Amino acid sequence: MTILLRACVVAALAVLPVRAIAAVEIQEVTSPGGITAWLVEERSIPFVALDIRFEGGANLDAPGKRGATNLMMGLLEEGAADMDARAFAEAAEGLAARFSFEAFNDSVSISAEVLTDNRDASMALLRDALVAPTFDQTALDRVRDQVLAGIEQDARDPEEIASATMARLAFGEHPYGSALEGTLESVTALTREDIQAAHGTVLTRDRVYVGVTGDISAAELGPLLDELLGDLPATGVPNASEADYTLDGGVTVVDYPSPQSVVLFGHEGIARDDDDFFAAYVMNHILGGGGFQSKLMTEVREERGLTYGIGSFLVPRDLAAQHMGQFSSTNDKTAEAVQIVRDIWADVAANGVAEDRLEAAKTYLTGAYPLRFDGNGTIAGILVGMQAQELPIDYIATRNDKVMAVTPDDVRRVAERLLQPEDLHFVVVGQPIGLETGAF
Amino acid sequence: MRLAPLAAAIMAVASPLWAASGDDTVTTFTLPNGMNAVVIEDNRAPVVVHMVWYNVGAADEPPGKSGIAHFLEHLMFKGTDDLEPGELGDIVAAQGGSNNAFTSFDYTGYFQRVASDRLGLMMELEADRMRDLVLDNEDMLTERDVVLEERAQRTDSSPGGQFQEQRAALQYLNHPYRIPIIGWQHEIEQLTLQDALDFYDVFYAPNNATLIVAGDVDPAEVEALALEHYGPIAPSDSLPDRVRPSEPPQIAPRRLTLADDRVSNPYVIRTYLAPERDAGAQETAAALTILAQVLGGSSQTSIMGRTLEQDEGVALYTSAFYSGTSLDDTTFGVVVLPVPGRSLEQAEADMDRMIQSVLDNGIDDAQLERIKTQVRAAEIYGRDSLQGRARGYGVALTSGLTVEDVQAWPDVLDAVTEDDIIAAARQVFDMRQSVTGYLMRPEAEEATQ
Incomplete structure (x- = not known):
């Protein structure tokens, strides 16, 4: 059997990559308003997946405001337009739309899966979360408590302790040197104005990349991009500076x-x-x-x-x-x-x-x-x-x-x-x- | 947002809420030697997932040999009469494929994910190790150390992991679900080569296995390949019946407290013994699945989330969970993680109050309708994941269900009424069958806060 297997392996080398890759066809779509997205049409399942990334992320936290970007992202689905947190959740559940909002150091990311059946309504709801979040104080305080609990949990988790220690030793005061969730002190001190400021800084059109795959055409996607992102500010603040690596062996x-x-x-x-x-x-x-x-x-x-x-x-x-x-x-x-x-x-x-x-x-x-x-x-x-x-x-x-x-x-x-x-x-x-x- | 890290720490076993349902892309066949097969066609990408599931897991182990099913799973990568230790992994990697395995209470599964025109080679490899495993004692001893490291990492380094293990041991008085899948450390340390081979000889045979192939394949070709590679393997004529020690009536609530310095956020968790999905009779399990959503699915709109997290602000995290796919009785669980300063006794009273409110007040029609909408949508979204669909069938078929049960499941869920949910809740929320656990810090430290 061994000999037969090896023969298969050798035969496999030449043909493998070519055949498989040809299937992915990417279209570049530019909306009437000038927003670009890359699209792979895939019509066999009646839903669309979107991935939206804004470069910059928690690196853009203002001095002394560590954790603002993370908390801001956690609040986007906690009330928007005329909806409070519950009304927003009920709307999303009623449409079976799936949204996730995440903060990283270099970027923030919004992922969505929406059914073809109710695509426009689902996208309008996502638009409200991105463009018109309310950041009301009740939701802010509640989500802040969750973030604080997470910070306390991380302080007792060996893997989190290891990565926080490595980050601090390697990058010191640079944003890379501390957890993007912030500290108990910095998060406790964040105000509604801080969160609004982070929203205006982090979610801007000059930083955005969009990927779309699923049951939608380029012609349908263009106007949707404008509706979804067109009302965000055009530009924000400059990027953070390069980080010096300060750790020896x-x-x-x-x-x-x-x-x-x-x-x-x-x-x-x-x-x-x-x-x-x-x-x-x-x-x-x-x-x-x-x-x-x-x-x-x-x-x-x-x-x-x-x-x-x-x-x-x-x-x-x-x-x-x-x-x-x-x-x-x-x-x-x-x-x-x-x-x-x-x-x-x-x-x-x-x-x-x-x-x-x-x-x-x-x-x-x-x-x-x-x-x-x-x-x-x-x-x-x-x-x-x-x-x-x-x-x-x-x-x-x-x-x-x-x-x-x-x-x-x-x-x-x-x-x-x-x-x-x-x-x-x-x-x-x-x-x-x-x-x-x-x-x- | 939801406290994802906390959720991960508490729910030791992730439970897929709705298994992907079948449609005309799913076909089945059985080889003459008794090996069953399910083929799921999905031609979007030139990829195939190839899995072999054995109807054997940790709950089938002999007494005193806890961990042997999982240990054998590790040893299955250690070579055969034709392959050197590790060579199987090298061959799969040389195809650009990935390769792994998993063990649970009711099943042990092996899988590769690879370009679809390599399916025959994967079958050749998997068929080879179904009967021709060759083990060396030194390799066995090294791998036993690896398993002990795995246990130390997953369980003993985590108070939540140890807590979960202790709770399960209390939940089941007699059934082997009380014993951890990975095994008790003192028993893992004593496992031998002969233990592994004995277990292998009894359970690894085509008539105790299910083949699942999902991806860019033609069912007729899959059957031909399966016949070529798995067909020649003789069935076992000495498979034991799958009957485990069963539970006696549970007549007293059980409680435990685990205090550990490493705990950051104390919580209370209660599990109730609960019926599982049975072939042709999934209605109660469906009602319990929906009940878990109603009570603790969404942190904004479920009964616990809405009341305890949002309106009253007494909990940071709440959840209800139920995984009905299991060979024998499973559990229904409820968790409340209170806000700082609120005691676990208060949190438990909050939990009881929410359970009572479901029984007394019923369920909001609009909430139930939204949950049903999501059930229907989960079926559409679920079709996007090849691995998820394959796994859904594998778990179901090794848990005593049929392909028909899997395909009927979305409709059974959709048919659940408010009355069904309340009836299921009355049946399951029986304190005599419950275990209530507190995970907390040592008292001295609590007192100084």
């Missing part, structure tokens, strides 16, 4: 009563628009991005049983780039696992990766890419991501060529450049045996 232990330690590690990364980004992406896939096949997973989990899962990931954000990884390990095994991560980092930096691992990674990445496009909401999100990264509209057809073009020399070069074992900082939340805060 070493270990920071945060005492936490648990049988396991949560470990978050990393150093500076590589920007999305760097010429070597694809090489770095492929290299990281082999290092720790590729699930069970990655070096980290093989060495730390499969060979030694030190963790249930370990991964590494590139984090190319708008204002700084990081290269990070994470795992959890029983307290008496954590030090060994940390040492293995450092050894693997050093090994790949010095030696690159085996050529067959590179080939396997390229085969996986090119084969997996077309499998991403398998749901209306998913595709709408991809369309927004492509626009935000300023990728060309025909990018999908060329993306796998970029992966295939990565050579062993590229991986060696980018590994040597990117992987700096002496700069790796490990934030360890738990009670690890044999690990203390300090430099290596």
Whole structure:
């Protein structure tokens, strides 16, 4: 059987990417009012998925107002136009429209799924949430209490403690240095005026990207875009400045009563628009991005049983780039696992990766890419991501060529450049045996 | 907005509210060796999800061997007579595919997601490990450490996880749903290679498995491929009947309190023993499914959300939950997370008051109609997720339901009346069959706040 399987694998390589990718046809739609969206028409299910992203996000929080953007986004569905929170919810439920509102550091995101049957009414309701939220004081106070409870919960959650600690050490006073939810103090102090100001700053037409997939034509979508977004302000404030990375290699232990330690590690990364980004992406896939096949997973989990899962990931954000990884390990095994991560980092930096691992990674990445496009909401999100990264509209057809073009020399070069074992900082939340805060 | 992180922490098991219903895109066949198959056609993208579900889960384990079903699931990636440990994963990855598995009380499932023209290869791999698993003791010991790390991560690092485990052990007096799926730590530590192989030999056979294929496929081709790859596997003639120890009458309410420094937001949660969906008889389960929405579905419009979160401002989070897809009796749950300064005793009284209000005042017609609208829409939205549809059939079929039951479910939900809901509520809200749990911080710390 083994021989037969291998034959199948080899035969598969040549044909896979081409056939699968051809199916996604993107149209660029510009509304009468000048708003652009990317659309994939998919008529087989009677609903439309929209993904709307405003660049900027919680990075735009005014000084001293950390958490304003997050709270503002949480309030968009809590009362709009002449509806209070309950009336809005009843309207959405009656239409079976599904909305979600999320805040990130670099952007805020609105996702919607609406039925073809009542598309206009559902879109009008979403328009009210985006353009005419009331931010009434009762809803504000109630949602604020929920946010405060979430902040208190995060303060006792080992994974949240790890990421907050890493953020603070790496970025200090920059917005990236603190949680976008804000602190108990900053959120408690937010006023209705602060929330209104955040709304005027964050949701502006010059920052918006729209992706639409589903049961709608370009001609139908154009006017809808104007209705949905046309009444938002044209421009807001300038973006936040680049973030300086201020963390050196070493270990920071945060005492936490648990049988396991949560470990978050990393150093500076590589920007999305760097010429070597694809090489770095492929290299990281082999290092720790590729699930069970990655070096980290093989060495730390499969060979030694030190963790249930370990991964590494590139984090190319708008204002700084990081290269990070994470795992959890029983307290008496954590030090060994940390040492293995450092050894693997050093090994790949010095030696690159085996050529067959590179080939396997390229085969996986090119084969997996077309499998991403398998749901209306998913595709709408991809369309927004492509626009935000300023990728060309025909990018999908060329993306796998970029992966295939990565050579062993590229991986060696980018590994040597990117992987700096002496700069790796490990934030360890738990009670690890044999690990203390300090430099290596 | 809703406190999503809290919801995730409290509801240990995510329950899909409405399984995707079937239509003319769904076909079935049975191989001569007894293996059942469901094919779901969806030609939007050249993708296929291939799943094999075994009718065996943690509730089928021998006494003292808790965790063996899940441990075996891990070991299924450790090689066969034809494949080296890990090679199956390498082969799937070389196709750009993803590959994983899951274990629950009533089922163990293995799946790949891959380009649709690779379906035959996936079947070849899955058929190979159905009967020809080869295990090495050293690999077994390493993987047991991985499982112990998994338990430490999911359960022992989380007070909510430990709380859930303790509550389940109280809810069931005799039925094995009282034992955690991942196993008790002291029993996992003692599991052996022979335990795994014994369990494998009894339960892994084509006549104890359901094949589910969803995606850009032709049903006739799927049947031909299944016949080629799974057809030659001999059925087992020694499958045990699926009868678990059953519950005696539950005659006394049970209570527990777990205090832990790591708890941030104390809450009270109560579960009641509840009937599950049965083949051909899903009406009560449908009424309970709607009841959960009425009582604690939306934080703005459900009875608890509207009253406790919005009007009275005494709770930060409320929810009611019920997952009817289960082989044996399941639970109906209610949660109240009070605002700071309000005690869990008060929160429990709030909960009781809301339950009583459903029984006394009935249900608002407009609310019920909105919920029905969402039930109907969920069927449309659900068609967007290949994996979700495949999983819906898998869970149902390994829980004693049929394809017909799955396809009838949306209509059964749609037919639920106010009277049905009240009758189901009267049946389920029986304190004698309940477990009430407080998750809180240690008293000393509470007192100083």
